[in-house]
Amino acid sequence: MNTQIALNALTKLKINGMAKVYQALLAMPVQEQPTLHSPVARLAEAELQESAEKKTTMFLRFSKLRYIAVLENILCNVQRNFTNDHLPALTDCSFIDRSQNVLL
Template sequence: MNTEQTLHQMRSLKLNGMAAAYQALLNLPYDQHPPTEQLLAQLVDAEILQRQHQRTVASIRAAKFRYQAVIEEIQYLPERNLDKNLMLRLTDTTFIKRAENVFITGATGCGKTGRPEPLYCICFRSTSLSDGTKSRVLLYDKTLAKVQYGKSRQLY
């Protein structure tokens, strides 16, 4: 079997990470190819990384973020009253492991809706969520309306 058939079979089996790693290996000079055991380990690692990446991308897509924000782009202006150290501590996501909640409060129009987006993105990308743990941003008024609806329908 030649290399094109092997690549085609990997892709037909949806082993895209392996196929990409194998294709990259084929581009190396022959004397730089790893031994068989190391090659197999590299291909399996590439496939695992590819699948984790796909899961993360799917989770981010399912989250339907309003904003594409990153923690480094937050403006810590005095009128916003944001504590940079607190935000950086929250990005380590240990509050998720401890099953703690984060409540963001403030006056109308101060940017409460946009603030959790960078933190939420960090949580999705963190290794603590790679085990399938779910998290979400809940807005008070919408959550309260859902609770009232559920009680009126005797759902709980």
């Protein structure tokens, strides 16, 4: 199987992460190309990253978030029952580890 056929096969199988890395490996000079173990590991890692990125993008698209959350935009006042003393508790993001939501 020649290299272009292999590259087309990866693209046809929708393994885009592997196809990009394989194309980058083919662009390297022959004396700099790594042994077989290293490219296979790089291909697998690239595909895992591509899959995780697609999943994250899909979840963000379907989440229908209304606002971009930035700590500088949080209004701290007594009417909201949220003061500047409460803000450091949010910055460590420990609520994520506990699978809790924060409504401000």
